[in-house]
Amino acid sequence: MFLSTAEPSPKQFWLFSAGISIVLLSLWFPFIPDWTTFIHSWRVELFASIFFSATLGFILLTSRSNDLLSIFSYEEKFFLIYPMIAFILLSAVSACWAESWRSAFHHALVWSEYLVFYCLVRHLLDSEEQQRRFTFVLAGVLALYALPAIAGYISIQIFGGTNTLGVRFSRFGEQVIVLLPILIVVTVSQRNKFRWIGTASIASAWLLVLCSTSRTTMFLGIIVTAATSAGLLLIDRSRERMTAIAITVAVFVAAPLVLNSPSLFTENESAPLAQRLSDSKGMSESNGFRQLMIALSLEMIADKPLTGIGADNFGSQVHVYREKFAAQNPNSPLLTYAENELPERAHNEYLQIAAELGILGVAILGWLLLGIGVMTFRSLSRVQEFPVIAFAAITGVLAFLAAGLVTSYSFRLIQNGFFFFFALSIAAKYLLPTKESEKSFDKPLMSPRWAVAVGICASVMLSVYCLSRVGSVIYQERAGMTLDREEADRLYASATFLDPENPIAFKSNGMRAFRDQEFNKAVPLLLRSIEMGERTSTSFSYLASAQILSGDNVGAENTLRKAAEIYPRSVFVQARYSAILQTNGKNEEASRALEKAALLDPTAAATWLTLITQGAHRVSSMAIDPNSGIVNVMDLVPATAIYAVMSERLIQHPEEQKFSMFKPAN
Numbered sequence: 001m002f003l004s005t006a007e008p009s010p011k012q013f014w015l016f017s018a019g020i021s022i023v024l025l026s027l028w029f030p031f032i033p034d035w036t037t038f039i040h041s042w043r044v045e046l047f048a049s050i051f052f053s054a055t056l057g058f059i060l061l062t063s064r065s066n067d068l069l070s071i072f073s074y075e076e077k078f079f080l081i082y083p084m085i086a087f088i089l090l091s092a093v094s095a096c097w098a099e100s101w102r103s104a105f106h107h108a109l110v111w112s113e114y115l116v117f118y119c120l121v122r123h124l125l126d127s128e129e130q131q132r133r134f135t136f137v138l139a140g141v142l143a144l145y146a147l148p149a150i151a152g153y154i155s156i157q158i159f160g161g162t163n164t165l166g167v168r169f170s171r172f173g174e175q176v177i178v179l180l181p182i183l184i185v186v187t188v189s190q191r192n193k194f195r196w197i198g199t200a201s202i203a204s205a206w207l208l209v210l211c212s213t214s215r216t217t218m219f220l221g222i223i224v225t226a227a228t229s230a231g232l233l234l235i236d237r238s239r240e241r242m243t244a245i246a247i248t249v250a251v252f253v254a255a256p257l258v259l260n261s262p263s264l265f266t267e268n269e270s271a272p273l274a275q276r277l278s279d280s281k282g283m284s285e286s287n288g289f290r291q292l293m294i295a296l297s298l299e300m301i302a303d304k305p306l307t308g309i310g311a312d313n314f315g316s317q318v319h320v321y322r323e324k325f326a327a328q329n330p331n332s333p334l335l336t337y338a339e340n341e342l343p344e345r346a347h348n349e350y351l352q353i354a355a356e357l358g359i360l361g362v363a364i365l366g367w368l369l370l371g372i373g374v375m376t377f378r379s380l381s382r383v384q385e386f387p388v389i390a391f392a393a394i395t396g397v398l399a400f401l402a403a404g405l406v407t408s409y410s411f412r413l414i415q416n417g418f419f420f421f422f423a424l425s426i427a428a429k430y431l432l433p434t435k436e437s438e439k440s441f442d443k444p445l446m447s448p449r450w451a452v453a454v455g456i457c458a459s460v461m462l463s464v465y466c467l468s469r470v471g472s473v474i475y476q477e478r479a480g481m482t483l484d485r486e487e488a489d490r491l492y493a494s495a496t497f498l499d500p501e502n503p504i505a506f507k508s509n510g511m512r513a514f515r516d517q518e519f520n521k522a523v524p525l526l527l528r529s530i531e532m533g534e535r536t537s538t539s540f541s542y543l544a545s546a547q548i549l550s551g552d553n554v555g556a557e558n559t560l561r562k563a564a565e566i567y568p569r570s571v572f573v574q575a576r577y578s579a580i581l582q583t584n585g586k587n588e589e590a591s592r593a594l595e596k597a598a599l600l601d602p603t604a605a606a607t608w609l610t611l612i613t614q615g616a617h618r619v620s621s622m623a624i625d626p627n628s629g630i631v632n633v634m635d636l637v638p639a640t641a642i643y644a645v646m647s648e649r650l651i652q653h654p655e656e657q658k659f660s661m662f663k664p665a666n
Contacts, residue, residue, distance in 0.1 A: 012124060013124050013130055013133070013134075016055070016120065016124055017133070017134060017137045019051045019055065020137070020418070021137060021140070022047065022051070023044060023047040023048045023051050023418075024044065024138075024141045024415055024418070025141055025144060026043045026044050026046075026047040027043055027145075028144055035470050035473045035477070036473065037469045037470055037472075037473055037499075037502075038315075038469075038501070038503060039103070039312075039315040039316065039342075039344045040103070040106060040312070040469065041413060041414075042466040042469050042470045044413070044414050044415045045110065045462060045466050046463060046466035046467065046470070048113055048117075048414055048462075049113065049459045049460070049462035049466065050459075050463055052113060052116050052117070052455070052459040053456055053459040053460050053463065055120065056116065056452050056456045056459065057456055059452055060449065060452045060453065060456065071122060073432055073433045075432045075433050076428050076432045076433075079368070079370065079372075079374060080118075080368065080424070080428060081115070081118075082367075083367040083368035083371070084111060084114065084118070085115070086367070087111050087361070087364050087365070087368075088111045088112050089108075090311070090357055090360055090361060090364060091104055091105075091311035091312075091357070092104065092105060092108035094307065094308065094310045094311045094356070094357060095310065095311075097307055097310060098309065098310020098311065098313045099309070099310060099313055099317055100310065100313050100316045100317075100501055101310075102465070102501055103310065103311065103312035103313050103501075104310045104311040104312060105461075105465070106311075106312050106462075106465055107311035107312035108311065109458050109461055109462040109465065110411075110417070110462070112458035112462075113414060113417075113458070113459065113462060114411075114414075114417050114421055116455045117417075117421055117422075118421045118424070118425055121134075121421065121422055121425045122428070122429065125425065125426070125429075128387065131186075131389060131426055132189075132190075134422070135179065135182050135186050136197070136198070136201065138175075138179055138419065138422065139179065139183055139198075139202075140201070142175060142176060142179070142201075142204065142205050142208055143200075143201060143205070145169070145172055145208060146205065146207055146208040146211070149165060149169045149207070149208050149211035150207055150208075150211055152168075152211070153165060153210075153211040153259060153272060153273075154259075156272055157260070157262040157266055157271055157272070158262055158266055163213075163272050163275075165211050165212060165213060165272060166213050166214065166276070169208065169211055169212040170212040170214045170217070170409075171409050171413055171416075172208055172209075172212065173209055173212055173214045173216070173217030173403070173407070174217065174409060174410065174416045174419070174420075175415065175419040176205045176206070176208055176209050176217065176221065177209075177220045177221055177396065177399040177400065177403060178396040178399065178400045178419040178420055178422075178423050179396065179419055179422075179423070180202070180205060180206075180224055180225065180228075181224045181225075181227070181392035181395040181396045181399070182389060182393055182426065183198065183202055183205065184202060184225065184228045184229070184232075184248055184392065185228060185232065185388050185389050185391075185392040186198060186389070187201070187202060187244070187248070188232060188244040188248070189388075195244065199247060199248070202248060202251055202252075203251045203255055206221060206252060206255050207255050207259055210255065210256055210259055210273055211259070211272075213272055213273055213276035214407075215276070215283075216403055216406050216407055217403065217407075220399045220402060222252075224395050224396065224399045225248070225249075227395050228391075228392050228395055229245050231383070231388060231391045232245055232388060234383065235383065235384065235388050256273065259271075259273070260273060260274065288334060288336065289337045289338055289343075289347070290347050290348070290406065291334055292335070292337045292338060293318075293343060293345075293346045293348065293351075294346075294348065294351060295325055295332075295334055296318055296321045296322055296343075296346075297314075297348065297351040297352065297355045298351075299321040299324055299325050300314070300321050300356075301351075301354050303321070303324075304358060305359060306358045306359050306360065307357070307358045307360065308354070308355055308356045308357040308358035308360075309355060309356055310356060311357055311361075312356065313356055314344075314345060314346055314352050314355060314356055315342070315343065315344040315345065315533070316501070316532075317533075318343050318533075319535040319566070322335075322338075322535075322566060323565065326565060326566055326567070326568055327565065330568045331568075331569075332569075333569070335568055336569045336570075339537045339567050339570050340536045340537055340538055340638035340640055340641065341536065342533065342534070342536065344412075345408045345409070345412050347406060347407065348404070348405055348406065349404035349407075349410035349411060349412075350365070352412075369401075371432075372394070372398075372401070372424070372427075374431075374432075375427050375428065375431040375432065376394050376398065378431045379391045379394045379427070379431055386430045386431060387430055389426060389430075390427055390429075390430035390431055393423045393424070393427040394423075394427040394431065397420065397423050397424050397427060400416075400419075400420045400423070468498045468499055469499050469502070471495075471498045472494075472495045472496070472499030472502045472505060473495070473499075473502070473505075475491045475492070475494040475495035475498065475505075476491075476492065476495040476504060476505040476508050477508075478491050479491035479492045479508065479509070479512075480508050480512065485516070488509075488512065489509075492505060492508070492509040501532065503528075503529040503530075503532035503534040504534065506525050506526070506529035506532065506534075507525070507526060507529035507534050507539065509525045510522045510523075510525030510526035510528075510529060510542075510546070511526075511542065513525060513546075514526070514542065514545070514546055514647075517549070517651070519546045519547075519549045519550035520550050522546040522550075523543065523546045523547055523552070523555070526539070526542055526543040526546055527543060535566065536638075536640075537563060537572055537573050537641060538638060538644050540559055540560065540562070540563035540573070541560075541563075541572075541573075541576060541644040541645065542647075543556075543559050544556040544559045544560050544563075544576070544580065545647065545648035547559060548580070548648065549648065549651060549652070553583060553584055554584070556580050557577075557580050557584055560573070560576055560577040560580050563576075563577065564577045564593065568596070569600060571597045571600045571601045571604045571608060572604075572608055572636070572637075572638065574593050574594070574597035574600070575594065575597045575605050575609045576645070577593045578590045578594040578597065578609065579609060579612045579613055581593060582613075597609075602629065603630070603631055604636060607619060607623075607630050607633070607635075608636060608645075610622065610630060611633060611636070611642070611645055611646075612645055612649075615649050615653060615656045616633050616646060616649070616656065616657075617656055617657075619632075619633050620632070620633065
């Protein structure tokens with residue numbers, strides 16, 4: 001479709017491998033600042049779009065043929081290529097009804113990159129040798145990510161400290177489970193030093209999963225390893241093959257033992273992995289959060305079942321549907337979760353697609369899954385007819401799809417999609433007929449040169465999108481560090497011009513005005529950030545504080561009423577709402593709000609109300625008495641809300657802290 005059928009040269013293969021390595025390692029390079037954009041990650045997408053733009057541009061300029069032939073069979077086009085094109089088109093069209101048309105186009109552009117990657121890989125990886133080499137390239141990338149993960153895991157066992165490994169490394173889990181079956185097959189088929197290199201790659205990939213402490217990917221890692229080993233033994237039970245498989249299994253068993261061995265010689269009670277697996281409270285909270293996301297997804301589906309809310313609009317619209325769900329189910333225990341978080345994804349790829357693209361999106365996804373099902377059936381029913389790497393590839397594909405039921409990332413991180421489509425390309429090469437085996441000739445949808453040009457346009461547009469988003473964050477952060485207020489305002493204006501959908505820029509500007517005690521200026525900025533999706537309970541609290549300090553107690557009451565409707569099971573919000581009602585002379589309503597808070601947690605409710613109305617010093621003095629019904633300030637949750645409340649208190653009552661950073665309110 002994009003390339004000629006000419007045999008790719010080794011130079012082309014290695015240049016492509018080097019480029020993809022740089023793309024995937026863009027998160028690993030420490031010299032690139034960690035600018036965090038709202039909902040969508042920018043770094044890998046930007047590097048990928050630049051690389052694909054250059055690659056396709058080179059193809060367009062150097063190809064001498066005006067009649068480039070597709071390398072795909074009709075079956076491969078029908079089951080894989082056409083569904084991907086349909087998915088891209090539907091995502092783009094959904095911009096017509098999506099709240100955020102930019103996000104809808106972003107989704108279309110990301111899937112365009114998947115199609116470009118798939119076509120390039122299918123062209124370049126034309127032999128098992130090239131597949132083996134590219135497998136080792138991807139394994140090497142994962143090994144480099146495994147190094148800091150392993151170092152961090154061991155240091156926690158020795159020195160202690162906060163465990164952030166899951167947040168930092170769980171995103172690599174799906175990449176590992178896709179690649180692992182292929183890596184095992186490639187390793188088992190090697191001899192001498194290459195087998196040991198492969199074994200080391202398997203060990204590092206598995207250790208990366210263990211360090212991430214992701215239960216889902218650990219479970220799937222064990223499943224795919226067992227399935228791949230069984231498939232290898234089914235095809236070949238020679239002594240050499242059994243020895244190689246035994247070594248692989250030994251690596252899997254030994255890896256967690258070695259990784260957790262430092263905890264045996266330290267005072268720490270248990271290693272992070274053991275803590276994670278035994279953390280019943282954490283597991284319950286994780287399950288509760290997922291159930292909330294499922295409920296909100298179903299709200300979206302019920303609201304717009306045919307078309308959905310628009311591609312990639314889940315993160316920007318989840319707060320709207322949380323409010324609807326809370327209005328209909330105010331006593332649902334699910335509303336306890338995600339009070340101070342900004343859920344970006346549904347933690348279920350299939351529900352998110354259904355919510356964003358409706359029945360049409362589900363139908364297209366089903367079309368793609370049908371093709372994968374056909375390949376799976378062929379790999380199982382005629383296992384002796386195909387190379388074992390085809391079975392391994394489809395195993396990795398199925399593991400990725402299974403992970404999509406519960407993980408946050410799936411196709412939402414472009415690097416995960418690259419691993420998936422690499423495995424899918426191997427499976428398709430062997431499990432779908434080749435073009436030469438077909439009797440009929442299938443004409444391409446468009447001229448191959450036009451197809452390449454469209455791919456270049458999509459890559460360039462994704463580059464522009466990523467640059468505008470990260471550029472907005474750069475201006476936003478520069479504004480926050482600029483002392484001159486006029487210069488800061490100019491930088492904030494540039495940030496919102498580059499990305500009008502960046503609520504953090506409005507919040508940052510509003511919080512700066514809040515710190516400068518320009519409360520009338522802070523209110524509309526903080527309100528705008530909330531309207532754009534920055535709807536945590538802490539954000540509502542800061543807005544209410546700005547309104548109170550500007551003399552608008554009625555506005556603060558309305559703000560906290562809205563917060564209480566969205567978070568009816570938040571002890572903090574209900575106590576905060578009770579306090580403003582009492583200030584406004586609505587004692588009966590204040591009592592009802594406080595009663596709601598007390599029903600949820602009487603100790604926390606009493607502590608929050610005391611902190612809000614009397615300050616931290618009063619809470620600390622009362623908490624000394626175990627019978628006071630008051631706990632220490634830092635035992636309250638969410639922690640960020642503590643600072644939000646204390647900021648208002650210390651502006652109004654700076655005498656409560658001798659060295660307060662705040663001045664008395666004007």
